[in-house]
Amino acid sequence: MMNDATQVIQTLKVNGEERRVMFPAHHTLLEVLREECGLTGTKHGCELGECGACTVLVDGAPVLSCLVLAADLEGADIQTVEGMAEGQTLHPLQESFAELGAAQCGYCTPGMLLTAKALLDECEQPTDEDVAEALAGNLCRCTGYAKIVEAVQWAAAKVRGDEDGAPADEAVFGKEIRS
Amino acid sequence: MSDYSLEGQSPGGRRQDLKLIGKAYRRVDGPAKVTGQTVFADDYTAPRMVFMKLKRSHLPHARIVGIDVEKALAMSGVVGVLTGRDMPDTFGILPVSQDEHALCPDVVRFVGDPVVAVAALTEDEAEEAMRAIVVDYEPLPTIGSVQEALNTPEPRLHEYGDEGNVHKRITMEFGDVEAALKDADLILEDDFFYEGNTHLPMEQHATVAVPEPDGKVTLYSSTQTPHYLHKALTKVLGLKASHIRVIAAPNGGGFGGKSDPFNHEICAAKMALKLGRPVKITLTREEVFYCHRGRHPVQMHMKTGFTKDGRLVAQHLQTALDGGAYGSYGVASTYYTGALQTVTYKLPKYRFDSIRCFTNKPPCGPKRGHGTPQPRFGWEVQLDKAAHALGLDPAQLRLKNLVEPGEVTANWLKVGSIGLRKCIEAVVEGSGWNERYGKLPFGRGLGLACSSYLTGAGLPIYWNHMPHSGAQLKLDRSGGVALFCGETEIGQGSDTVIAACVAEVLGIGLDDIRLCVADTDLTPVDLGSYSSRVTIMAGNASIQAAERAKELIAEAVAQRLDVPKGRLVFADHRVFDAGDPETGMSWQEAVQCAESLHGTLGTTGSYTPPRSPGRYRGAGVGPSPAYSYSACVVEVEVDPDTGLMRVEHVWMAHDVGQCINAASVMGQIEGSIYMGLAEAVMEESAFKRLPKNRSAALVHKIPSMLDYKSPTFLDMPKMSSYVIEDPDPNGPFGAKEVGQGPLLPMPPAVANAVFDAVGVRVDQVPIHPHMILDALAAKAKGRPPRFGPGAFPAFDFGTPLKVPTPDEGGDGKATNPEEAGIRKDQGTMPETSNTGGPRR
């Protein structure tokens, strides 16, 4: 279908739910999600593709919703942070992020979670380097990233069915002091 | 709780009497933050809401000649404009610097200073209308640096301030420094420079103002200081304070950048009142750079004497701050560049001189560590130099000079617990310092540095005798506890801290507590999330409220069970007899008992810091109920061929007094390492002038997240953190701060590690690769192996305020206030009338 107009009426499939929405052709997916769909879980920190806060999944791949034209997404499968939990049951990533304090201010968190989800969907047992590489486009100013890497690894272990994947005490309480 | 829960996990050796405090557990705001349910300011919406944009100055300094809004008003969707005339009253965070207007009425002072506000039905329309507004200016001369400010006393950026374009001048001396230096075996004089940088919270500032039918207005805002915003709104809007309600939304990061009342917040409220409909404004990232209030660029001259066995004799520190265009917290920042120089190592005599200058750049203010990372950088690098000059180990030099617990320093700060020795020992052992320092191959190096920070400021910003923090508890027959407190969650975990304090005292779970926070109508005042004050102040206030509730319940339960009150234990959702745990009742039954006995249950708690011993002008900045301590060792790899450096490993030990939530403490330590590293090697607020014959422009060089270099996952070193718990009697359960302190030793530790790696000094941060190469080239040519700033700007500080030290038998007062030009009618932060404008 060609959208030959400055206004678009279109069906968007978000978190498995189809919605008919109308928006200006120049509005990005970020704007349409937040303003037309009421899905404010998707954040924005620059709107220029420089921070990663607005990351969502389009057909499973993490992309920056601030640089995607919503009018281009007819038929695409869009996933936002609101679609990660199954009812009241959190996704393992959400569990581990909450548990470890990998979300401090929480503003980069939705983008981090979705980028990490795409990684875990592809890779069962990532190394810490794999995690860092995959998340390198998502900036965080609070955590120093350590708890995020630990949370992704813990979630990966949980997804694999590895019950011993919790981070070591050292990661949570600091290194033991012997002196 | 999920099956992955950390709850109940606790390492050995920690306090066994505490059920929750000190363990690692899920933050109360965690689930909402991972599901997208947390409502940040920009997520608020309201019926009939319109969108606002600010037209900002494109000139660095100019007089406004004319404003034409006609074209904008005629555009589609536009519903209103405001100009400076609509809000003639000034505001500012400090009573002594009420120098900002919500919109500039006559003069703009930096590129980004707002002039006109315009509101429209959509943000698209507001933006187009903003571009259609025409402002005519008459350009004025510009100032881009401290030196230019000193060279250009006229025209003044402001009609107040100590002289010319010097906003603030400080000079004070604790003991006779020059006389003492005569006995020193080694005197080092160094010039250092710490470039400015900014907070860069992930969330851009946003505000929604909602007018109410009875003329009141409510603001939802990303602010760290709803109380002070409330005060500024009251002043500028001219409304009764009780008619303005400020609700701080959870902040998407603050780091000090959301601590001032801001133009956009006041404009949104005014516009909402004018239009009678809700108004939203969300800043663009570039506008966040213009709000700034970030780290001051500071030049320093540090002269310190040592004995040959490494004891400190005296120090004379001079600092010069580039303040930007407005006061902000600047007067406090200026004092902070000297105040905490004494709380880590015993400095018997100390002199401190400082100036803060106005420049045509976005205003600087408080960023994580507020004014102290800069002198801390110089201090710790100079100690490293001293250790080398004296042939001592840098760790040993520091251990030799540690302040004792309970000591009063030369500048009259009273230190409480000090776990710095343990911190140093932990990182020395962890990093293999004794085996590896000075012995690694060329290009690889270790550096050590320490620091200390406030656990809350001893004095409020507005002088008064009221509490700094308050908490209120409501309990009822449901067993639920509502905790009301003015504190603001900015990501640091303060909601969890106060909930945990109450849960610990009452022996209940975090999930039994409903929080209502940061609402100036509904919650008791808390001064805000700044100066690492929330854990100690809101924590203590919450504990007091909980203890009072516990007392009411204990009285009722003791009657019902016929057990002495003192024998009752509150734990595991029960209240029971310590002597016979079977005798007891559930928490809910206990509350019902109390409600039956006392009627409706409610308690309050409040906290005011202890009075500090200093009695001189300036003694108000530096006192704190408790000081945290940190030590770190950094390992770097420096490529001497390119100057490129990588920080490979950081060992950080932090004395937090007592963990409230161990997981959050680790998060704060790691986040501080990150931000300190960023300041050491990447981040800077750089400004750019164009060739003067062609342009008078003075612009922020890189106001974007692409060009302002915030480290990514791939830029992080390995981190090994040590949590030291040396409980402070003033802290809640002994807790001290952790949000800011561990940032401070990072920059000097990196610089010291570079020296260990390649034998050259870079006396400024951030350390760019060309600096290392230039220093190596200088070394190769036989010149001093150093890259750093030139001489400190020439400035006559006049006669210092002389304050005898405790060792000299002083009483905390200055001996020569008249001679030093201190006017009797002014304290450091005097109480001023709410309507007073700038001093004229």
Add this chain to the structure above:
Amino acid sequence: MMRLPSFRLLSPRSMDDVTVALADDPASTRLVAGGTDLLPNMKRRHQSAKTLVSLRRVEALRGIQGDGSSEVRIGAGTTLAEICRSDVVKSAYPGLHEAVSSIASPLLRNMGTLGGNLCLDTRCSYYNQTEEWREAIGYCMKECGDVCWVAPGSSRCWATSSTDAAPLLVALGARVKLDSVRGSRVIPLEDLYADDGIAYLTKERDEILTEVLLPSSDKTKTTYLKLRRRGSIDFPVLGVGVALVQDDAGGVEDVSILLGAVRSQPTRAKAAEDRLRGGALDDDAIAEAAQLARKPAAPLENTDFLARWRGAMVEKFVARALTSLRGR
């Protein structure tokens, strides 16, 4: 929130529809593939268009064909992430893999395309700024103004070529196919570029880059070194792409050394190539070639890091690239 100006969006599915749409009003029509270059530029209002033609639905532009033993064709609409994942690219053109996997961040590589990276607008810290910021400096000659602020005496624009893919692909001798309603043509990628920050592409406004054609990788060794501040996200402040063919004795049969981010186009270090060609690839030759490579580089104060340091790094990075290839 920064928003886009309004425009008309076309989302064709066939190449014919694309070229027709482009031909209709080439001056005010722009192509958008990944959107990672054009859309930020439009949000900052230094690029504009009445009509955007989205390439997202044009399947013909996507895909990688060939195995490296003969010519490999990469559709210009292939995402950078797809190229990173390609086994053919990894095994036959490791330098291209290095270059493409260093572009921006994983998120941007999921969106950005090879064609987009090759046509990336030249960058400059006086240009990649908002409308309001550019007003504050009185604009520059690349958009609205008449001065190049990086070199105010210059009559040309010195905005920097910032593509990571181009230096390596030019070194490889890649060719590109350009389509328009007037027909198709194939040109060496090197000829697509001109050393001018404004007119940095030689293609006509109604032409679209549709394919990148890589010569057989037989015997050619490639590498790409990138200099930037952070481990991710950042554009290059220096890129060095090298393609090397050695004879059986290890001598240099042929070599291409291309520098990125040092001028307005990918820049060939010709004197360095000449020094190496036909000789041994020993330390002395590498050192001399690296020194010669510095001359054509003209880094200016319009990106991260000091220009003089970036200039000095050309020599270091060329030497490192050559040394690493020698060992492969």
